[in-house]
Amino acid sequence: xxxxxxxxxxxxxxxxxxxxxxxxxxxxxxxxxxxxxxxxxxxxxxxxxxxxxxxxxxxxxxxxxxxxxxxxxxxxxxxxxxxxxxxxxxxxxxxxxxx
Amino acid sequence: xxxxxxxxxxxxxxxxxxxxxxxxxxxxxxxxxxxxxxxxxxxxxxxxxxxxxxxxxxxxxxxxxxxxxxxxxxxxxxxxxxxxxxxxxxxxxxxxxxxxxxxxxxxxxxxxxxxxxxxxxxxxxxxxxxxxxxxxxxxxxxxxxxxxxxxxxxxxxxxxxxxxxxxxxxxxxxxxxxxxxxxxxxxxxxxxxxxxxxxxxxxxxxxxxxxxxxxxxxxxxxxxxxxxxxxxxxxxxxxxxxxxxxxxxxxxxxxxxxxxxxxxxxxxxxxxxxxxxxxxxxxxxxxxxxxxxxxxxxxxxxxxxxxxxxxxxxxxxxxxxxxxxxxxxxxxxxxxxxxxxxxxxxxxxxxxxxxxxxxxxxxxxxxxxxxxxxxxxxxxxxxxxxxxxxxxxxxxxxxxxxxxxxxxxxxxxxxxx
Numbered sequence: 001x002x003x004x005x006x007x008x009x010x011x012x013x014x015x016x017x018x019x020x021x022x023x024x025x026x027x028x029x030x031x032x033x034x035x036x037x038x039x040x041x042x043x044x045x046x047x048x049x050x051x052x053x054x055x056x057x058x059x060x061x062x063x064x065x066x067x068x069x070x071x072x073x074x075x076x077x078x079x080x081x082x083x084x085x086x087x088x089x090x091x092x093x094x095x096x097x098x099x
Numbered sequence: 100x101x102x103x104x105x106x107x108x109x110x111x112x113x114x115x116x117x118x119x120x121x122x123x124x125x126x127x128x129x130x131x132x133x134x135x136x137x138x139x140x141x142x143x144x145x146x147x148x149x150x151x152x153x154x155x156x157x158x159x160x161x162x163x164x165x166x167x168x169x170x171x172x173x174x175x176x177x178x179x180x181x182x183x184x185x186x187x188x189x190x191x192x193x194x195x196x197x198x199x200x201x202x203x204x205x206x207x208x209x210x211x212x213x214x215x216x217x218x219x220x221x222x223x224x225x226x227x228x229x230x231x232x233x234x235x236x237x238x239x240x241x242x243x244x245x246x247x248x249x250x251x252x253x254x255x256x257x258x259x260x261x262x263x264x265x266x267x268x269x270x271x272x273x274x275x276x277x278x279x280x281x282x283x284x285x286x287x288x289x290x291x292x293x294x295x296x297x298x299x300x301x302x303x304x305x306x307x308x309x310x311x312x313x314x315x316x317x318x319x320x321x322x323x324x325x326x327x328x329x330x331x332x333x334x335x336x337x338x339x340x341x342x343x344x345x346x347x348x349x350x351x352x353x354x355x356x357x358x359x360x361x362x363x364x365x366x367x368x369x370x371x372x373x374x375x376x377x378x379x380x381x382x383x384x385x386x387x388x389x390x391x392x393x394x395x396x397x398x399x400x401x402x403x404x405x406x407x408x409x410x411x412x413x414x415x416x417x418x419x420x421x422x423x424x425x426x427x428x429x430x431x432x433x434x435x436x437x438x439x440x441x442x443x444x445x446x447x448x449x450x451x452x453x454x455x456x457x458x459x460x461x462x463x464x465x466x467x468x469x470x471x472x473x474x475x476x477x478x479x480x481x482x483x484x485x486x487x488x489x490x491x492x493x494x495x496x497x498x499x500x501x502x503x504x505x506x507x508x509x510x511x512x513x514x515x516x
Contacts, residue, residue: 010298050363053369054363054369054372054391054392054393055372055392055393055447056256056391056392056393057393059254059255059256059290059365060254060290060320061211061254061349061364061365062363062364062365065364065365066364071320071322071334072322072334075334075335079335081318081335083290083291083292083318083320084292084318094292094296095255095290095291095292095296096291096296096297097255097260097261097291097295097296097297098260098261098297098395098429098431098443098445098451099260099261099264099295099296099297099300099304099433099443099451
């Protein structure tokens with residue numbers, strides 16, 4: 001599944017999380033001006049793991065602790081706003097509240 | 100004698116203790132561990148800073164909230180040994196259990212943010228999630244003569260996720276009544292991408308912020324509080340100056356859960372989202388704010404969980420399979436100021452929808468819509484809390500969410516609930 005034929009919601013998040021693949025993530029990241037390195041993957045895989053185990057979109061502090069990547073460093077990896085960028089590229093729902 | 104041991108006697112712990120006591124024979128000891136001698140009605144903390152609530156009305160002696168037949172160990176937990184099925188206490192002898200219920204909630208951790216607990220703490224920087232913070236804030240607001248009032252959610256998850264927004268709406272009302280609204284800039288700084296993050300709420304409730312003139316600073320991840328310059332600074336170097344800062348600091352689970360196999364990095368216990376059993380230990384259940392679940396950390400959730408958990412613990416005692424009954428149901432009033440409030444009702448899958456509650460077509464409480472009725476219902480809820488919810492008397496609201504009386508089409512128009 002490539003970026004052209006994958007469904008996203010109005011804000012650009014994957015509509016169906018089963019569509020996610022590493023290739024798609026790389027493509028999505030490119031459209032956001034991010035070229036994925038091992039450091040990026042460590043953060044993205046952590047976010048995916050947290051989402052899979054608890055069903056809650058993970059906050060940055062939790063991602064930071066588990067991936068052993070300081071929040072400052074996460075901002076360098078995803079300079080346009082890591083919370084949304086990570087969710088979008090990792091194919092998980094955006095961080096949200098109940099309303 | 101067999102023992103059900105409950106760690107924490109807040110909303111969740113007290114309600115489940117009463118439920119279990121009523122359903123179990125005298126062969127069972129139902130015991131709670133809680134070091135605090137009082138029980139705090141936490142929803143009252145939202146009103147106290149504005150002088151609309153008093154300490155006397157929202158604090159009760161813990162003993163009066165625990166019924167006969169419930170043992171209270173007034174002590175703090177040091178550690179849980181799930182292999183030996185034993186809980187170590189700070190002062191007393193260790194307690195053994197047959198089943199353990201973790202109801203130890205969550206607490207704010209201002210110490211996690213650089214500068215937050217510095218010289219400005221409870222001088223120009225306040226929380227309202229503790230009685231002490233809310234009382235200090237009441238004094239500060241009474242002396243406030245205008246300037247920049249900044250409300251900052253540092254990070255999710257937090258207790259009662261809509262409370263910071265309600266605080267902003269109530270502050271607008273309070274400042275208007277005091278005649279200093281036009282001298283005050285009201286700012287809401289959030290780590291999320293909006294004050295409202297669900298499609299329907301963003302669309303239908305955006306007017307509230309606009310009408311009340313509340314500025315929203317989005318995707319603001321607070322890195323430090325600079326209480327010399329009176330500003331908060333984000334990780335991406337944005338600065339928001341304040342004269343009065345109302346912060347909602349990061350939340351964590353209880354200290355005795357930190358760095359244990361039971362809990363995650365924020366000390367919230369890994370919990371099955373539908374059975375409420377702890378994932379990493381046998382004979383352990385988790386209720387209320389202590390879980391790592393995406394359901395709201397709110398009293399209504401604890402109440403619904405208590406109903407469903409009771410049945411699952413009884414199944415476990417009889418050696419039966421647990422049932423995946425909890426659906427993430429939450430139900431909260433949202434104060435919008437000027438004597439009005441909304442009611443929202445939702446679960447893991449379904450966002451808050453418009454409609455009528457609890458009786459379809461009749462209400463009397465409108466959902467996702469401002470009404471005076473909702474405001475009065477919220478204010479009267481304190482009595483329901485003390486006399487219905489805490490002693491776990493039957494309250495005629497289903498523990499699982501119902502779609503009856505809700506307008507599904509409203510969500511469908513926006514591409515799904």
